[in-house]
Amino acid sequence: MSGRTGEPMLTPAPVRDAEPVLAVADLRVSFRSLEVLRGLDLRVHAGECLAVVGPSGAGKSVLARSLLGLAGEGGAPARVAAATLRIAGRDLRGARERDWRRVRGRHVGLVLQDALGSLDPLRTVHAEVAETLHTSGRPAARGSAPVGERVRDALARAGLPEPDVVARQRPGALSGGMRQRALIASAIVAEPPLLVLDEPTTALDATVAADVLALLGRLRDAGTALLLVTHDLGAVARIADRVVVLADGRAVEEGPTARVLTEPHHAVTRGLLAALPRGPKPPPAPVIGTDVLLAGHGLRRTYPLPGRGPRGARTAVDGVAVTVRRGEALGIVGESGSGKSTLTRLLLAAERPDEGTVELDRAPWSDLPEARRRARRARIRLVPQDVLASMDPRRDVRRILRDAGASNPVALLARVHLGPEVADRMPRSLSGGQRQRVAIARALAADPELLVLDEPVSALDVAVQAGILDLLREVQDAGTALVLVSHDLAVVRRLCDRVLVLSEGRVVEEGAVETVWAQPRSEVTRALLAAASPVGGRGGR
Known part of the structure; x- marks a missing residue:
């Protein structure tokens, strides 16, 4: 079984028990009058990984939550019905919350895509x-x-x-x-017999994602049943035995992984494979100015470590210099924990560096008090990685966009490929991909000169991702500079002009994207490219 080379894992045929760990027949989930899952059948045996893929809004996350009795979580009551719903031999049709509490953790574990919202910050x-x-x-x-x-x-x-x-x-x-x-x-x-994984590698760089998938592969080989809900077809190729493709709440294709990914039968599956980001940035080349719009000089940021005393500290950013020219798209990549998110906060002046300065349009930025920065905030906007945590759960999308400065929220939603009905939805009732697109719309509301994007397409299926990348290219062509912080190397290659590679808080490589891809000098860069996913490739090769 391969885990790090970028080649598909050759998974052994799982041993079939007489009783599957997960058995679902005719599963239907409705929110008020909207039926989200429409008669879904699933079976997962011990030692098997079943992947569920499909466009954003197909019902993948609702399926994951329904298998733990959490379909109604998120502000909207749900009605769940099924002819069969069995986990580890337990019939859970009509189960009450008390019954589900006995099942969660012990018999089925869940990994959600919204890590910050799932962990107690205190x-x-x-x-x-x-x-x-x-x-x-x-x-x-x-x-x-x-x-x-x-x-x-x-x-x-x-x-x-x-x-x-x-x-x-x-x-x-x-x-x-x-x-x-x-x-x-x-x-x-707690070593449950079934793991439900909703986008488990969404926020992970290529090398760490390969390690996590290798871990999941070992769990599967030891007998754990895995239900992998994802838009990452590379992860599917590495670890899944079978694939189910969802569209509009129905299974439109199912089969062995190799067959589905190489000989897809349904138009939805073919569309997902065709939309994978591949190759370099398409022409024409953007018009990039000579003026520096944003610059960081000698940036350093440390954080205290608990239990290490007054001298214990972790250096997240260590002597980083970075420049962004007008109209340029700069990619920032690196392994998880390399300092990407910290550098983003420093560039936005959301945190003050311990050493060094940030300038916006050659004028002080990080050194100013917030009261003096406030009038210039509209010039630089953020699309955060943890979208749900950044939205007021009491306000609908229309109000969120108006608060950000949008005069026509419906037109702004159309720019990010969302319909007008989304304007009246609450953030928690949206899929992960829909929430990410709302966050991009919110950032565009003030027509900024610089857009900082922290994993902007990590929660999107590849078809919607392609549309968002096209949109961001249009934004750049209109003169807006972009800083793209991402673990997805194929996305960086498709969108960015220059790339900066971080490792342990330091810049280990910097240059034109195609030069770095063709002739990587740093071992870190080579490792990231080598771990690129096998279908289309995170490296986009």
Whole structure:
């Protein structure tokens, strides 16, 4: 089984038990009068990975939540009905919340795509992971091993460096990718027979994603049943035995992974494969000015580490210099925890650097008090990685866009490929991809000179992703500069003119995108490209 070379994993045929770990027949889920899942049938056996893919809004996330009795979560009541709904031999049709609490963690684990919204910001990572053991009734499932040891082991298996340190930290001190791995640790710590994974590699760089998929592959080979809900067809190629393609709440295609990805039968499947980002940025070349719009000089930012005393600190950004010219698209890539998100906050003046300065249009930016920066804030806007946490849950999309300065919210939604009906929806009732597009619309509302995008298409299926990349290209062609922070190398190659590679807070490589792709000098860059996903490739080769 391959995990890091970018080649598809050759997965052994799973041993079929007489009783599947997950058995679903005629599953229907409705929100008021809207039927989101329409008669879905699924079966997953021990030692098997079933991938569920489809366009944004197809019902993938609703399916994942329904399998844990959480379909009604998110502000909208749900009606769930099924001819069969069995997990690990338990009939869960008509199950009450008390019944579901006995099942979650112990018999089925869940990893959601919204890591920040899933983790309590006031609790340590240890407390979050340990809670699964206590609520599942399995604090002593490994005999005499103490809870703390099992938490650290789960964090390490999920790919988190220094698990002892991470266990004492709170989610806000972690990068997006580290938070996602903490969620995976929480799901696997009690060793349930079924794992439901909703976009588990969304926020992870290529090398860490390969490691996480290798971990999931080992869990599968040890007998765990996996239901992988994703838009990442590369992850599907690496680990899934079978694939189900959803569209409008129905299964439109199902079959072995190799056949579905190489000989798709349905138009939806063919469309998803055709939309994968491949190759270099298409012509014509954008008009890039000579004036520097945003510049960072000698930026350094450190954070205290819990339990390490007054001298214990982690350097997230260490002596970074960066420039963005008018009309330019700059990509910032690197492994999870390399400092990408911290650098983003410094460029936005959301945090003040410990050393160095940031200038906007050759004038002070980071050194100014916020009261003097406020009038210039509209010139630089952010599309955050954790979209849901950045939106007021009490306001509908129309109000959110108006608050951001949009005079015509419906027209703005159309620019990001959303229909007018979305304007009256609440953020939590939208799919992950829909919320991401609303965040892009909100950032465009003030017509900024510079758009900073932190993983802007990480939650989107490839078809919608292609449309968003086309939109961002139009935004750049109109003169707006872009800073794209992303783990998806194919997206960076498709959109950006220059790329900056970070590792452990330092710039290890910088240059024109095609030059870096063709002749990477840094071992970090070579590792990221080598771990690119096998279908289309995160590297876009």
